[in-house]
Amino acid sequence: xxxxxxxxxxxxxxxxxxxxxxxxxxxxxxxxxxxxxxxxxxxxxxxxxxxxxxxxxxxxxxxxxxxxxxxxxxxxxxxxxxxxxxxxxxxxxxxxxxxxxxxxxxxxxxxxxxxxxxxxxxxxxxxxxxxxxxxxxxxxxxxxxxxxxxxxxxxxxxxxx
Amino acid sequence: xxxxxxxxxxxxxxxxxxxxxxxxxxxxxxxxxxxxxxxxxxxxxxxxxxxxxxxxxxxxxxxxxxxxxxxxxxxxxxxxxxxxxxxxxxxxxxxxxxxxxxxxxxxxxxxxxxxxxxxxxxxxxxxxxxxxxxxxxxxxxxxxxxxxxxxxxxxxxxxxxxxxxxxxxxxxxxxxxxxxxxxxxxxxxxxxxxxxxxxxxxxxxxxxxxxxxxxxxxxxxxxxxxxxxxxxxxxxxxxxxxxxxxxxxxxxxxxxxxxxxx
Numbered sequence: 361x362x363x364x365x366x367x368x369x370x371x372x373x374x375x376x377x378x379x380x381x382x383x384x385x386x387x388x389x390x391x392x393x394x395x396x397x398x399x400x401x402x403x404x405x406x407x408x409x410x411x412x413x414x415x416x417x418x419x420x421x422x423x424x425x426x427x428x429x430x431x432x433x434x435x436x437x438x439x440x441x442x443x444x445x446x447x448x449x450x451x452x453x454x455x456x457x458x459x460x461x462x463x464x465x466x467x468x469x470x471x472x473x474x475x476x477x478x479x480x481x482x483x484x485x486x487x488x489x490x491x492x493x494x495x496x497x498x499x500x501x502x503x504x505x506x507x508x509x510x511x512x513x514x515x516x517x518x519x520x521x
Numbered sequence: 522x523x524x525x526x527x528x529x530x531x532x533x534x535x536x537x538x539x540x541x542x543x544x545x546x547x548x549x550x551x552x553x554x555x556x557x558x559x560x561x562x563x564x565x566x567x568x569x570x571x572x573x574x575x576x577x578x579x580x581x582x583x584x585x586x587x588x589x590x591x592x593x594x595x596x597x598x599x600x601x602x603x604x605x606x607x608x609x610x611x612x613x614x615x616x617x618x619x620x621x622x623x624x625x626x627x628x629x630x631x632x633x634x635x636x637x638x639x640x641x642x643x644x645x646x647x648x649x650x651x652x653x654x655x656x657x658x659x660x661x662x663x664x665x666x667x668x669x670x671x672x673x674x675x676x677x678x679x680x681x682x683x684x685x686x687x688x689x690x691x692x693x694x695x696x697x698x699x700x701x702x703x704x705x706x707x708x709x710x711x712x713x714x715x716x717x718x719x720x721x722x723x724x725x726x727x728x729x730x731x732x733x734x735x736x737x738x739x740x741x742x743x744x745x746x747x748x749x750x751x752x753x754x755x756x757x758x759x760x761x762x763x764x765x766x767x768x769x770x771x772x773x774x775x776x777x778x779x780x781x782x783x
Contacts, residue, residue, distance in 0.1 A: 379527035379568060380558075402556050404698075406620060415596070415623040421555045422624065425527045426548070426570050470619065491700070492618025 364428050368393065369437030377424045383417075384408045386424035387434060395435040395465050399494070406493030409466040409473075410434045416473035418492070435465035438472065448472050448510045455515060457506030459497035466493050471507045480511050483518055522558045529570040533577065533679055537654045539569045540675045547571050547677045549592055549629030552621050571628070577679055580605075585650060586685045591628025591678040598627060607783065608689035609647070612639050612707070615693060617700050628678040634726055636667045636757065637701035641727035643683070643691060646707035646718035650682040667726040686711050688741075690781040692774045694721075696761055703762055704770040706730075708778040714738040717775055722767040724755050733775050743776035 361376040375390030387393045396419055399407030403421040410419045411433040438446045448471050458464045474489045486507045505515035530536040544566030548554055557563045577592040580601035587605050599614035616622055616639050630640040644660045651658045653676050663671045686709035693705035702721030709716045715737040717730045736745040751771045756764035
């Protein structure tokens with residue numbers, strides 16, 4: 361085991377890791393940050409998405425040691441400083457963008473990365489950019505509405521499906 | 522997953538040294554290798570990360586065309602190759618999903634040579650040169666069948682150099698679950714003729730469709746291949762598509778690529 365240090369949600373943190381320790385296990389078991397979920401463990405579903413140096417990655421498919429020293433942002437870092445929900449989180453609540461909630465941490469992190477790159481995406485762009493995040497409840501329509509709302513656009517204008 | 526020793530060198534020379542040892546294997550973005558290791562289909566004793574090597578990152582123009590560092594992730598190729606080689610940039614932007622494109626690299630894809638991967642089609646159709654820590658390998662010599670390449674033990678890709686075609690396009694028929702190519706075709710038109718490379722279709726991995734190349738070199742129009750047929754011998758057959766279906770896709774997608782080429 362080796363001590364691996366990185367910055368998670370703005371704080372410098374350390375935890376023991378083996379070579380094979382995945383970033384998601386480092387976060388969940390090493391740091392106790394269990395908001396990041398393991399869905400498929402095969403990089404298909406996106407429940408484990410976190411940001412590494414500002415980029416969305418599937419933390420089940422990255423070794424913790426490979427991102428030692430990086431800036432990591434997880435779902436625990438998405439709320440406002442006063443504890444109220446961040447813009448993306450609030451939009452998911454307002455538009456019922458979650459049912460069971462299991463995929464939601466990954467959806468929120470992918471959405472935040474998308475909006476950082478493309479602040480006013482079209483509906484088609486949102487659907488394309490969320491391709492790597494699977495919702496087992498299949499609540500995609502409200503998720504897309506939530507993303508559009510989080511970007512300040514009128515989600516009510518989106519055609520019903 | 523079996524455990525291993527993890528090392529992350531910061532130069533090509535240090536990586537070559539680390540990879541000269543017994544049981545050592547290179548790791549790039551890991552988007553294929555990690556799932557493979559989880560299934561215990563790969564169990565390296567030492568894993569050498571190539572993503573911390575600055576000289577293996579980035580896209581620039583130079584001798585022979587567009588130079589792409591092997592550890593450059595797909596998202597960067599999609600952005601930075603766009604003005605030089607739009608078909609290649611579009612290919613990179615269509616691999617996997619955004620999170621996979623943020624980690625996965627061109628060198629990793631070309632080294633793995635998955636029979637349904639996108640990059641091998643671009644490398645072969647462009648007549649690119651695969652540059653390693655030891656030598657330069659022409660695309661026609663590099664790909665040697667499914668998951669098989671000219672790379673030797675301890676050898677790793679440091680960059681890929683793409684001659685820039687006059688016109689090119691990549692058309693991919695997605696396998697909707699994996700987002701790999703069910704079949705895909707890269708067409709590249711150069712002064713000296715047209716090259717057509719097909720991925721996702723053959724049991725032997727990426728291949729050139731010579732008859733289409735001859736027809737399109739004489740007349741660069743989709744109609745030029747109308748009379749050709751692709752034999753379905755050696756085509757992949759699985760629950761997503763039969764050999765005959767893939768053979769037909771090769772022709773259809775080649776025609777679409779010619780029409781889309783710019």
